[in-house]
Amino acid sequence: MEINDLTPAELRVWQAFPKGEAVDFRTGEGEGAAEGAGWGPERTVRATVLRALLLDGPVENGEVAALKVAGARITGVLDLRYATIDSVARLSHCHFDDVPDLSGAQLKYLNLTGSRLPGLGAARIRVDGGLRLTKCRFGGRVRLGGAQIAGALYLEGAEVTAPEGTEDPVLQLHQVTVGEDLCASRLRTRGELRLNGATISGSLRLEDAELRHSGAFVFSAEALEVGANVLCRRLNAHGRIDLRGARIPGRLDLLYSSLSHPGGTALRASSCVIGEVWLRKGPRIEGMLNLRRSQIDHLNLEPEMLPAQVRLLDLTYTSLTPHVPPEQRLPMLERDEDTFDPHGYEQLTGAYRRTGDDHAARLVQLAKQRHHRTTLPWYGRLWGHVQDATVGYGFRPMRALGWLLSLLAVGSVAFALEAPPPLKAGEAPHFNPVFYTLDLLLPVISFGQEPAFAPEGGQQALAYVLVLTGWILATTVIAGVTRTVSRH
Structure with missing residues (x-):
């Protein structure tokens, strides 16, 4: 690209690139990208200019080239498919007219904080550092399936929506690999968040997130593997959460959370291996709770949060808190509509015995015999x-x-x-x-x-x-x- 073809705004960006200097087009503090479609040529940059800089931009000896732009309107498609980018790219608080396509690209670092985009295509992207999408507003699908991010993935305060009738997940993170934490506190989605088969070396953070979907799944994370915790405190989820087969050595924290999927399954955490599950101090779950075949070291479960239907077949846990009378625990075993399962009673009995409450353990065994009696013929x-x-x-x-x-x-x-x-x-x-x-x-x-x-x-x-x-x-x-x- 010839420098004579650049507009004044693009020339500022071109000249700042070799030294890694920042170009900020914003006119005031706190200005966002919501009104970016109306920004004039004085702060408009073509995507082809940014592509030329990232692929073969000018360099200066002794300087580290970097693309650092804030508050710009970016027109056209930023097409970096399968490109190798050696420079840091920071396009914060920008307004993208079209969906950037970064599929298969390899970057050192990408920061789109506060930007407004109609979507993002970044399947199989590789980032040597972190990928920051903090406070971004996406009007369409975000495709990050198969991405490999050596650092952290930041989605705090981001919002992802899609047009009505969209069936595909709006936030696709399946098979993603994150070397540190996946930070998505205060995330807002209108559609499915998919994390199937993802591997996160640190923690998955969804505190204060709001996930909504008119369809079945709102958060799908089958076979998810994390190195530490899944922190969902104060999560507000309207739809089905599926964690089947997840491996969480730390804790699954759902304190103060609201889980709702009337007429369906609100939370499925079957066949999981989890260190601790905290499900307390929130409203009663609307929909089914399924913990079948899971192994949990410590189950911190408040009876008041249990829904009308639970599935606990072959659930194994070592300790159970809070310590409440068995009359408050037994209904969760009786709400499983499947055939009589003595394993659940044995688990509850063992939990009471480990706390030294033999009287409660005997009451659970008595309830087990009474439940078993209902399955016998008349003479039995x-x-x-x-x-x-x-x-x-x-x-x-x-x-x-x-x-x-x-x-x-x-x-x-x-x-x-x-x-x-x-x-x-x-x-x-x-x-x-x-x-x-x-x-x-x-x-x-x-x-x-x-x-x-x-x-x-x-x-x-x-x-x-x-x-x-x-x-x-x-x-x-x-x-x-x-x-x-x-x-x-």
């Missing part, structure tokens, strides 16, 4: 009701003692009022109503009373009831004790 349910009423499936052993004492009192009084006749007069021992009742109730122990007397009429019916009840009590106690011992 009947026997289950008997075990529950008598000894609480072995987890309430004192109830058996209460039954025994009650029956002992009834039998002792009844037989004391009218003693049964002896089988052989003169050979029978002295009748004792208490020990006679114990002989009937206890199927193994004998005090010599029961074989020596023969009750008749109503007394005989009472004796049959006491014998039958004694066997039932003995059987349920043995079954309950066996079940309890097997758990230790």
Whole structure:
């Protein structure tokens, strides 16, 4: 490009490039790029001029060339497809008339902070330093799929929207590789944010972000791998979040977050390996929560945030907080509409035992037996009701003692009022109503009373009831004790 072909604004940029000097066309502090379409020729630069500078611009010995422009209107398509750019490129607070195409390009550093663009094509881009898109406003799709960024990727305060009816993700970050953090605090999207298969060496930061999508997915990050944390505190998500297969060694922080996808799945974090999950202090989740087959070291889950439907099949966790009574935890196991899954009850029991709350652990085991009873045929349910009423499936052993004492009192009084006749007069021992009742109730122990007397009429019916009840009590106690011992 000949220097004689340049406008005064372009000449300023051309002359500043060899020394890496900044050219700022802004007329006042805080001026944004929203009104850039109306900027005149005094601050308009053609994209072809910028391309010529970045590809083969003038250099000076002892100086570091760099493109540093602020507050310019850039006309035409900035086409840098598969180019290798050795200079730093900073086009901040600029207004782009057309979508830049940087697909496959290799750059040292790119900064578009505060700029307004109709979209961005940068699939498979390679950046040796950082890529800064802070506070950018994109009116269309941002394509960064397969990008390799050695430093950090900055999207703080950025806004990405797309025309109504757009089905493709508006922010495409699938298979991206980021050498440091992906910083997207206060990000605003209207459409799907896709991070499937992304690898982030540091943390993914989405604090105070607002993600909305009228379709199914608002944030898709299947098989995401991060080196530290996924920080989504105060996230406001309207649509489905999918983290299936994610690997997060630190924490997934969803404190104070609002997750909403009525009629669908609000959060799917199945088959994940996560250090800590914090899901507290936010409104109740609208939509399904799916944590199936995940492994979580510490689950910080507030019962009040749980939705009407949860999926917890084969979920494994080491500790569970906050410590609340089991009556507040058990509903999350009962809200899973799939077939009875004892694993969930065992996990909750283990969490209570690790905190030393054996009473709560027994209540969870009792609830497990009651839930299991609903899956049995009628005779199994009947026997289950008997075990529950008598000894609480072995987890309430004192109830058996209460039954025994009650029956002992009834039998002792009844037989004391009218003693049964002896089988052989003169050979029978002295009748004792208490020990006679114990002989009937206890199927193994004998005090010599029961074989020596023969009750008749109503007394005989009472004796049959006491014998039958004694066997039932003995059987349920043995079954309950066996079940309890097997758990230790």
